[in-house]
Amino acid sequence: MSTYAYRAVVPGKSCDHCRQGFEIIQRIIEPALIKCPHCKNPISRILFAPAVVIKGNPVTETDRKIKEYEREGKWSHAAELADKEAEKTKRKDLKVRALEDYKKAGYDFDKYDKKDNS
Numbered sequence: 778m779s780t781y782a783y784r785a786v787v788p789g790k791s792c793d794h795c796r797q798g799f800e801i802i803q804r805i806i807e808p809a810l811i812k813c814p815h816c817k818n819p820i821s822r823i824l825f826a827p828a829v830v831i832k833g834n835p836v837t838e839t840d841r842k843i844k845e846y847e848r849e850g851k852w853s854h855a856a857e858l859a860d861k862e863a864e865k866t867k868r869k870d871l872k873v874r875a876l877e878d879y880k881k882a883g884y885d886f887d888k889y890d891k892k893d894n895s
């Protein structure tokens with residue numbers, strides 16, 4: 778059982794109950810409420826801060842390794858690892874990360890784009 782907070786989506790149309798927000802105890806498997814039980818107006822769940830953001834990808838050993846390289850400022854190492862892993866797993870987030878790390882390592886991709894053919 779967890780406590781969830783809800784608040785009216787359109788405060789002007791809502792009852793006192795949901796206008797200020799209310800808390801309700803629900804089981805995790807229960808779907809989120811979309812309507813106020815009192816006035817039936819739309820409500821939305823408020824996430825308690827700091828919200829735990831669960832991204833689509835699990836944190837793998839490689840993720841940790843990349844992070845370690847980044848922490849140590851070994852950008853090219855981090856980039857290569859992220860790049861390799863991105864190829865292997867088809868993960869877009871790692872591809873983006875690899876590019877960012879490459880940039881931090883001093884690679885300038887923009888320069889190559891602008892280079893003329895002369």
Ligand SMILES: [Zn+2]
Nearest residue numbers: 792795813816
């Ligand atoms: Zn209401």
